[in-house]
Amino acid sequence: MKKQRSSLKKGENIVGWAFVAPTMLIFFVLTAFPFFFSIFLSMADWKFFNGWDKLKFVGLENFVELFEDEDFWNAMKNTIIYTVTIVPLSIGISIVFAYGMNGRIFGKKVLRMLFFIPYISSMVAVGAVFRMLFREEAVVNNLLLDLNLISEPIKWAINAKLSKVPIILLSVWCSIGYQLILFTAAMQNVPNGLYEAARIDGANGLQQFIKITLPMISPTIFYLVITRTMSVLKIFGSVNVFTMNTSTKSNTSVVVDIYNTAFVKYDFGPASAMSMILFVLVMVVTAINFWGQKKWVHY
Numbered sequence: 659m660k661k662q663r664s665s666l667k668k669g670e671n672i673v674g675w676a677f678v679a680p681t682m683l684i685f686f687v688l689t690a691f692p693f694f695f696s697i698f699l700s701m702a703d704w705k706f707f708n709g710w711d712k713l714k715f716v717g718l719e720n721f722v723e724l725f726e727d728e729d730f731w732n733a734m735k736n737t738i739i740y741t742v743t744i745v746p747l748s749i750g751i752s753i754v755f756a757y758g759m760n761g762r763i764f765g766k767k768v769l770r771m772l773f774f775i776p777y778i779s780s781m782v783a784v785g786a787v788f789r790m791l792f793r794e795e796a797v798v799n800n801l802l803l804d805l806n807l808i809s810e811p812i813k814w815a816i817n818a819k820l821s822k823v824p825i826i827l828l829s830v831w832c833s834i835g836y837q838l839i840l841f842t843a844a845m846q847n848v849p850n851g852l853y854e855a856a857r858i859d860g861a862n863g864l865q866q867f868i869k870i871t872l873p874m875i876s877p878t879i880f881y882l883v884i885t886r887t888m889s890v891l892k893i894f895g896s897v898n899v900f901t902m903n904t905s906t907k908s909n910t911s912v913v914v915d916i917y918n919t920a921f922v923k924y925d926f927g928p929a930s931a932m933s934m935i936l937f938v939l940v941m942v943v944t945a946i947n948f949w950g951q952k953k954w955v956h957y
Contacts, residue, residue, distance in 0.1 A: 700721070700930035700934045701718065701719075702715050702926075706924040706926060716927070720928050721931050721934075721935070724928060729907060729910075729915065730915060733907070736908070736910060740822070740825070740897075740911065741890045744829045744833075744886070745883065745887050745890055748886060752834050752841055753872075753875075757845065757867060770835075770839065773834055773835040774839065777835035781832065782899060784832060785898075785899030785900065788899075789824070791824075792824040794811045794812070794813055799812055817908075818908040821909040822909045825893075825900055828896045829890065829893065832896075841875060845874075848871060856869065874956070883947060891912075891939060892913050892940070893911050897911045898914055898917070912935075912936050916932045
């Protein structure tokens, strides 16, 4: 009997590993190996077309050069600006819209669908539309001129102070649909009894929103803060569309800088070093968010 059980367990283990093997293979080939190879390349001097014979181990030299590189720090500053603007803006707007559409609104399903379309659309296509809207002679400038908010058209693509505005608006607009659905689902799970008790105690709509709705949906807010922060720290598509064919660095992000260094200059050492710094930054910010959530997230 024991031999039969042991052979049966071995057979079950073999079947289990057979099912897991494709996923594990994909993980090791597309995730684990590139990650550890990137760590190795971050401490090497190697250009793609030079072949393996020209690969030279340089230790921490790539990191030292990056810390002295103004372009890298400019990209890092831009990335942080994107993060501290896009994340709160997109989440705040999504909460307001979800709260509004959680009531009795005509055509709420159609509105949700319209908000969700940008999220599933190609970033290149949506970014190209935004880039056309923000051209010097296009709709946005004409609207601002008609409202007397500006005296002359703004060159959004090359204006160092305003070049980030279209990118921020594009990223916020594309993320609202997904967040709207999550917040709507979270708000629908808030017990109506809490609102009824608050109304009996004389609480108005704003007080109910602050004291009941926000605490009850705080786990969803926390989840989206984590995921959106990680996503915006790795922002690429919307930035790349606006920086394409331009020499301005006022809106370049770290990932765009990594892409240009690796696949335009084919200098994989500094590119890998930048990716490692970005990885550490994402981990640190995520750890801080998890530490801070104990003070405001209610489960």
